[in-house]
Amino acid sequence: MSNDAEDPDLKEAIRLSLMESTSSATTPKSTNTNNDQIVVIDDSDDDDDDQKKRKPSNKTNTKEQSATPAAAVASTTSSSAAAEKPSAASSSILGLDRRGMERERLERLKRSAPLSSSSEGRPSKSQRSSGNTMGATAGSSSSNLFNTELPSRPISIPAIGSRNGPIFPNGIVKKTYIPGQARDPNPILEPTITIDEVLQKDSLEVAVLSSFQWHLDWLLPKLNVGNTYLVLVMQGKTEEDRKEKEEFFRQLPRTKVCFPPMPGQVSCMHSKLQLLFHNTHTRVAIPTANLVNFDWGEGGIMENMVFLIDLPVLRVGEEYVETQFSRELVAFCRAKGLPEGIFNKLKRTNFARTKNLAFVHSIGGSHMGTAARTTGYPLLANAVKEMGWSVGPGAELDFVTSSVGSLTREFLTNIYKACMGNDGLREKLGPTHIENDSEDEGVNQNVNWDDIADKFRLYFPTRNYVASSNGGLENGGTICARREWWNKPTFPKECVRECRSTRQGMLMHNKCIFWRPKVPFANTTGERWDAWAYVGSGNSSESAWGKLVMDRSTKQPKLNVRNWECGVVIPVKEKDRRLVERNGPSDMSVFQEHRFLYDLPNTNIKPVYIPVPMVYPSEVNNNPWFFGGFGG
Structure with a gap:
């Protein structure tokens, strides 16, 4: 396993990322406590017309995305606190605390702990914003992106056997791993998975990563930045937003940002698709989780699921055979505007084992006639x-x-x-x-x-x-x-x-x-x-x-x-x-x-399942949890 501290490309990327602004201005606090200036912190993917009608006309009203669930709720407790925003002088496109960010990274490099161990912990009620998270929300600009991170607490994750190569050739659904849980040494039988196990960074050559929210300070160390070619699919509603993000990510070697079209009513890039290209296989991962630490179980608060399938690279003489899954996957990626090289790699992937799977998508926009x-x-x-x-x-x-x-x-x-x-x-x-x-x-x-x-x-x-x-x-x-x-x-x-x-x-x-x-x-x-x-x-x-x-x-x-x-x-x-x-x-x-498409003769392997995550049957919900910027 490579040591990030010795990787010159990553060191240079981090150095550029940590360059402080020449201005030393401090973060101002707004004195305007007008209750109409609601800061809507909403991970909801819904952009209802009623919500647009309710939006105050005051131009200072903003819509931001929280870095953690705790920060999201805390940000709505007072209008004065919600009005606080980092100044351009002390924060970058990502709203990063440069000094805090540098301290965190230096400490992490000193620790030299293996990346199979994650820094995890439960957020406290008194969290402070010190990490680096990009949140994408409808109509948000880069100045609205701010950051909070979970306090670090080293957790030793038990090994579950080899994490390299095509482990899931027939597809599988996993829950996200929660710290402290015992694990099965067989990666097929183990019902949970970590983001590190999904990425398989040591052999990862090209990665297409999509998310609604991003915690870059947490994510980038899990990748071989500079060695792996990265395509980051994220939200960019406005030209200003897109330009600022492109400028920031230009600092990272071999990294390209992709912005799916968001004309008119389109308000959210909510897809979480991952295409992970290795020399031996292509892994298609479809998570319900964003690329933030708490969505992948760190802190022991939130759980998600992820579908994975490891597809072999076509051998010499083998022809590409289209399935419903591959056809719609390619159509979706085309619509998003991925680089042509990604489609060349998909064409060299054997999708035969997806014949019993269907890929479905929603492409933002208006679709007329039979195109609907x-x-x-x-x-x-x-x-x-x-x-x-x-x-x-x-x-x-x-x-x-x-x-x-x-x-x-x-x-x-x-x-x-x-x-x-x-x-x-x-x-x-x-x-x-x-x-x-x-x-x-x-x-x-x-x-x-x-x-x-x-x-x-x-x-x-x-x-x-x-x-x-x-x-x-x-x-x-x-x-x-x-x-x-x-x-x-x-x-x-x-x-x-x-x-x-x-x-x-x-x-x-x-x-x-x-x-x-x-x-x-x-x-x-x-x-x-x-x-x-x-x-x-x-x-x-x-x-x-x-x-x-x-x-x-x-x-x-x-x-x-x-x-x-x-x-x-x-x-x-x-x-x-x-x-x-x-x-x-x-x-x-x-x-x-059921046996989840697996046929393993001459083994004592038990059935692999699709996890049903909720208690079933369940009572009628007459008192739902309300949150969306308008109360708890």
């Missing part, structure tokens, strides 16, 4: 249809979310129908206007909320659960819902359930869907499946999945998408299929008992 089928929840529907997983009504749907948008029963009905394989365009245009429209009347059957209200469960924590969690109320800042949305008569309160982690005291930042049809379904090759799960970045909001409307001028359907998102759909089957057909949906245990 190519992203958002209509893409989910058409992926289900293409893979042969379409079913009629009667399925059970469990949706775990960390952010609740301004929901309506109509929107949740559209999500349910998409899971069936119905994209909704048939209702908008009529069957004669849709090419390759499904003949399956069950799939196209008109379903309304009354038909599915008792089959749709949305999991979100109660205020009491957040209060009793490891981090308490002050660390619930990235779990978002708004009281004013909840109180609308159109909000489907009847389907909301309390979200409690199976790991006691943990808050969840997961975004996953568990879909259990009434009867088994067969794919295009005749293989039978019992259920499927979605894992990705998409929360329960129209911003994440899109809103299908009729365009007034063209009279064509139009899908409006505010966020960039992506995820994977994974089919599962019963561990022991009975000779007698079942009479209803599988139990939730179907996700934890």
Whole structure:
């Protein structure tokens, strides 16, 4: 393992990063305590029209992204404290405390601890801003980016066997590792994973990293900066924001910043996709976590999930074979504007083992006519249809979310129908206007909320659960819902359930869907499946999945998408299929008992599972945790 302290490229990058401004001005404090100057600290990916209407006209009103859950809540406790902002003289594009940053890095270099051990700790209520975190929020400029870090406490992470090479050739879903937990030495059987184990930095040649939030002081030491070619996909709504970030990252060798287009209504680059290219394999990772320390379990407060698959490099003579997964992955990366070299590497990747997986995404913007089928929840529907997983009504749907948008029963009905394989365009245009429209009347059957209200469960924590969690109320800042949305008569309160982690005291930042049809379904090759799960970045909001409307001028359907998102759909089957057909949906245990695409003959390996992160079944949630800049 290379020593960062001896890496001249990294030392030079850090030196440039730590160069202080020539001005020695101190941070001024605003004396304006006007209560209308609300600083909205919101990890929510939702950008509801009502929120825009509420925004005060005062130009000093800003929207910032917190570095930690604790800081997010603390920043809303007083308008005077919220008005404080680092001056340009004492902070960079990232809002960094230069002196504190230099001290931290020098101390870390002196310690020379192996990077398999992480600095972790639980944030205290009296945290101070001293780390380096980039937060990306709708409309934020670089001057609004500020920083807070978790206090350091060395934690020894037990080894779980080899971390190099293609460990997960058939794909797997892991929970993020929490400090202090015992671990299985077999990396396939071990249910958790660290960010270091995901990255495999020692053999990492090229990395495409995407995130809504960034904690660079935590992340960069986990990479061989200067040796690994980095493409960082981040938010850049304004030209000023993009230029400032490009200027900063120009200091890092072999690093390029990519800004997905964010025209008009598009407000959030929320995708967390990672493409990790090694000499022997390409790892595709789809986390629910941002690239910040607390999302990856440090501090023992927040948990997430990540899907990983290690795909081999094509051998000489082998041809590239397209799957639904590879096609939509490439389409999504094209839309984001990744460098051409990334597509050359993807073309040299063998995607054969993704034949039973579906890649789904939301591309920010307006998509007109039949193009509305190519992203958002209509893409989910058409992926289900293409893979042969379409079913009629009667399925059970469990949706775990960390952010609740301004929901309506109509929107949740559209999500349910998409899971069936119905994209909704048939209702908008009529069957004669849709090419390759499904003949399956069950799939196209008109379903309304009354038909599915008792089959749709949305999991979100109660205020009491957040209060009793490891981090308490002050660390619930990235779990978002708004009281004013909840109180609308159109909000489907009847389907909301309390979200409690199976790991006691943990808050969840997961975004996953568990879909259990009434009867088994067969794919295009005749293989039978019992259920499927979605894992990705998409929360329960129209911003994440899109809103299908009729365009007034063209009279064509139009899908409006505010966020960039992506995820994977994974089919599962019963561990022991009975000779007698079942009479209803599988139990939730179907996700934890099946062999997750693994066929390991002549071994005693136990089944590998998709973790179901929440306690199930769960009680109705009548007292949800409210946070989003307007109260706790």
